[in-house]
Amino acid sequence: MRWLVVALAAVMVVAVVGTAPASKDTLVIGMPTDVPIFDTHKATGLHNGSILNQVSEPLVRLTTEGKIVPWLVESWEQSKDGKTWTLHTRKGIKFTDGTPFNAEALRFNLERFRRLSIGKATLAMVKTMEVAGEHDLKITTEAPFAPFINSLGYHWIVVYSPTQIQKVGDDNLHTAPVGTGPFKFVHHKRGQEVRLEANDQYWGGKPKLRAIVSRPYPDQGARMLALESGDVDLIFHVPPQEAARLAKISALAVSTPPSARVIWIYLNTQRDPFKDKRVRQAIYLAIDREAIVKNIFAGTAKALHSPGPVGSYGYTDKYDTLGYNPERAKQLLKDSGLSNVTFTLHHSPGRYLLSGQVVEAIQGYLKQVGVTMRVTDLEWGALSQLTAQPVEKNQAQAVLFGWRSVNGDIDSAIQDFGSAFWRPKGNNGSFWKREEYDRLLTFEQGTLDGKKRLEALYRMQEILMDEMPALWLYGEPQIWAAKRTLKGVEWNPLESIQSLHAAYFED
């Protein structure tokens, strides 16, 4: 037994002998995943932008209020025919390797984004790019595209030093990325940590933090415990019920910046029972979305009264004339002449926050109006494949799906209801088509008249709220928790930190 006691004692000694307390100018972030690859043009997983975009910066920024503000691109003009945009880059900016940032560097990076990014479709409308001066880039589009500048706010559109890319090659940029941001890349140990250090030559001024470390904590319980134990200073993806508990701990603070992610249930309008609009409306009427938000999300989510994310440009709740009304739901079902309405919902557990509980709640609400909803849980990869099938092969009747506006404009959230976006070409899993809607979509994307465009966006929402090709449920919250002394973190609505330039620890 003596050796056992000695061994245990040794473990204790090793355990207690000091860890240096984390320096107050180093921020340690606990993320749900590791950054898959430190190259924003190849990035996946919105939240990874929190780390990547401290090194590489965007052209324009999307604020949590859904507004676009100039960033590396300082100003812009649109030609009279609406097809040419001239972007003026901010002067006096250098990449951290000394390469100047100018129109040519911008063109080079936009080309790279259009070649490599999974989000390259965001700039699919671009026809040509031409450097018109040291700081001027002329971009022409196939047709006038009103939300063009908003699209530049998509957060995988960033710039890296062209000199560095040419030096290390497209395939190896992730080993030594060089950007214009407030922090410089130090290392990325896969699965372990990313380390960044302050860029004291940053054009916006010296950052207050000296270093940023990001570590993956895939288990949400372990992630919260890492914050509570002081191992990390800031964590992402806190479950709503836990948020309330963490907020009560005096050393911690919880932040819920607005999020652009919305949760819908696509209803396949080419199959029974959802061919009939009355059934789709009845199901919407039967679900108490406010109660779901209050009870399952502890008030952190936002019930949707339009398809778009609350707060996105063009969002309006004035066409939600249905609301929660189970009696009217029963009446509509009766009017439809269908009895014993039964359908199957496809759902991927764990993909979206608390979606399992939401699905159970919906099952309960529908039961009250006599509708049976069966649930088929599929792992995300399997679900993606099933739902990507074209209309004639697509067996899914209803699918719970998360979508978002990537540019703060509701257009980016609802354009997929255009019939050109039927799966598998786009993400319209409702296989719904209305000529008026298609016409309005083409009009609002092309018009130069801001007022008429807004009217078109409103009318599109009015049509969607009446036709219900999908059930608009709620806007998913993004929940962060941090040490209370951490100040100055700037978020964006795409589930990520916009900038840590101004972040610091209060004494």
Add this chain to the structure above:
Amino acid sequence: MAPNPPAARGAPAGPWHPSISLAMLRLIAGRLATGIPTLLAVSICVFAIVRLIPGDPARLLAGDFATDQIVDDLRARWRLNDPLPVQYAAYLGGVLHGDLGRSIATSTPVLPELTERFLRTLQLAVAAIVVAAAIGIGAGLVSAVRRATIIDHLATALALTGVSTPIFWSGLILILLFSVTLEWLPAGGTGSPRHLVLPAVSLGLFGAGVLARQTRSGMLEVLGQDFVRTARAKGLPERLVVIKHALKNALIPVVTVLGDQFGRLLGGAILTETVFSWPGMGRYLIDAISQRDYPAVQGAILVFAAAVVLINLLVDVSYGVLDPRVRPE
């Protein structure tokens, strides 16, 4: 441990250490040779199974924005449209040249990352097996010697708890106790030996239960045998009787379980690595599966399989070391 007896009967005398006879070498070579078809079969199974699971790596990588064109480009880039035998032949050709391909998710080579991850998992599994052996054999020994006392009941109850506690739960409890409340150890991650303590204990406790039960029953059987009575009658101190005579003879089945446990620990590491954010193979495999990252899944499973083949071989060899009667002639 008692010195080994002279060279095994029938084995030619040679410059080898007495316990590593030519016959033993032949056994090792034979087992290694049978390992090759095993690994080949594993590679074919994994290759087929990852492609049978619904889900398309190109579509997953392309993400929510995926248009058909993007998905098609990705499929072409990763040659996912080639006939399966062609894909397998290309894969096997690579493996034979020490190239496990490139990860679809990150476009980086699989082998260097897998090697690093495997060493991490190995580090965790070895530490866990040490914990498991120390606690398991220790507890089994004590409860056999103090049979039917309160100590025995306590040790048995603890063993049962160890076997039946899920790692994701015990792991979180350990973090809560040692990281959050006592602030002794880090809650997860890597960087120092201190980071290894909690995951190793958590994973080790899982294996300790099985070992404790095996040691206890083995010891009880041996303690009732004649040579133990003889040893006691000779007046040997009880400590020597138990450790030197009884325990060594009770160890053979324990070693079998230990080898078996090692394989299980590699599997259990998947959960432990997730809870403790340990960047090992388990987490690599989980990420690879959810991304349908075929080359990464194939590589990881192949390495796991090779490790299990090797461990089984080591177990077989260690029988011979522990008991001359089972040495190959």
